[in-house]
Amino acid sequence: MTPDTCFIVFLSYFLSSITMIYSLYLTLPQFALDLKYIGVPLFLLGITGNSYHHCLLSKLRKNQSDGYKIPSGGLFGLVVCPHYLFEILGFVGVTFIAQTPYSLATTLGTISYLMGRSYATRKWYLSQFKDFPRERKALIPYIF
Template sequence: MTFIPEALIQSYVYPVFLASNDEELITRMCYGTLIYAFLTLVLPEAPYGRYTNYKFGFGVPVKLAWCLQECPSFIIPVCLVVYGKQTAYRGVVNQMCLGMFVMHYFQRSFIYPLVMKSQRPVPFLTFFCAFLTCSYNGILHGLYFVNFCHYKNEEWMYSPTFYIGFALFLYGMKINLGADSTLKNLRSGNETGYKIPTGGLFERISCPNYFGEIVEMWGYALASLAPPAAAHAVFTTLFLSRRALQHHQWYLKKFEDYPKNRKAIFPFLL
């Protein structure tokens, strides 16, 4: 039985990319990710959080917006695993590599919204663009690891790239979650103002939460050596670096006593 989302991918996504099979579709979507990554350097910055602007549409409740916009990157691969061809996904390495991707987006979709303090609604256009991006990523990464790529488990499991990449992924997640926890705990009770975050990597950079996510994605790319993962790591690096620079400049303008030795996102560099 053909699973409906997979039939939709073949019926609608294939024609958009002028692809006739999974390999051609994956290749073109990887190029699309890279093109979008570099476009983020010149496109208007996303107006959410402290930069919210409702000329981009009505506000969507922030917790609901985060859950709905991020969850396609979790749900689509899981659906492909459960109902798809699964010709490649039987391998342990395929499961672990895709597992890194869906674990990250499970946290972003269902855990992060529950603990976030912000109550500011997300403009609809910002929410919708994020939803489309995560749907795109869910299709690309799900198809690659479930239907297309098949690793030789014994060889790959013992390769240095897999172990180092997996360790980097876990380390990046630790940084990301720790920084999110620090930011959440800056406000107590019903406080709504902004404070200077301190402790840990916040002593070196303004956005260790973004730095951690970048480390995660490069760990995922190194462990899998998969074109979609590498393209996604490039996108994450460029998009979050620009966002971090915006945050850094905002902090410097907002607080006269903001530490001048802090960088935006990469310690000692940027």
Template sequence: MENIKKTIIYLLKIDTLPNWIKYISYSYFIFGAVTSIILIYGVKATYGRYNKNSLFKTLSLNPKVAWMLQEMPSFLIPCYLIFTRIGEYNLYNLFVTSLFVIHYFHRSIIYPMLMKSKNPVPIEIFLSAFTFCTFNGIIQGFSHLLYINYNYENTLTFSTLVGIVLYLSGMFINIEADHILRNLRKKDETGYKIPIGGAFKYITCPNYFGEIVEWIGFFIVGKSLPSLAFACFTIANIGPRALQHHQWYLQKFDDYPKNRKALIPFFL
């Protein structure tokens, strides 16, 4: 048992991290489990098609503004560290951190600019997302750029290549799915349609599947407690939401493809 513990500590670089990062990372597992249980038992996160159930119906933000502001901390905080702590990190530290930054550059700038949805974002969703992205930007940025001392011989491995492939594949699936969803309706159309094309052939929520694959890839590249915690939290948060989406489509459309799974092709 002690050997297993030592192996986990070594593989996840736990002994190189300060306590405050460890505690925040551990909290991801707890909050992820709680969130997953709440969503599995039918409570719906009140954004998008479910925003009619929001707690404060009169307090909401424009979706483009909300997405840009709530995701921005996870982009700006690592960028700030990259430019102000030059000389304190090596190229692999920069590479791992850049994967995180690239995702949030897209999520906080490109994605909102392309967004066509007019569903307002409830204030409680915005504040919770902003808070999470702030903490996540801090622990991912500090951990992978400054605290973890990556050794090239131990990091440039086959597993790293696998992680990069997963990260890029997940990003592609995610972006392609978002593009298909954006272009479902013509200019003056309202209402929902059945998405067709890309990974929608196999699953209802390829955007969620792509994001999960992306962050699993990030964990394999980063090989750290914070990246594992983030990947697990992502699965716990959007996995149950994918199941909710799937049931919603089945109930709304009689001709919805019965062979589509919710989240994982051919499986779930």
């Protein structure tokens, strides 16, 4: 993906989330505990980190004849799928902002799916690259 494409994807996710959150704000009652002030920074951190790591991945494929490579830069030195980690943070941020069962269910489903994908991706890297660092985790630095 080129930087302008990354920006368009970022803008699309951002505007979709803001629109959903605003429509929920108009239709749902206010909660005693307002988690927007935690959710907005989490969402922004998540969408920014996700976009950044996707841009790093896109640079790996500039020359298609090179085959697969081990990603580097950003959090790729610690985990195989940092873009999934930041995507999860974005969903958690939206859940904190919306505070609805629907957003919580969506986030839990997304976490489950991306955990499985990151585990399978790490397993694939270990099988394809003999020099792949075994201490590199799948999704969460130093933990999983």
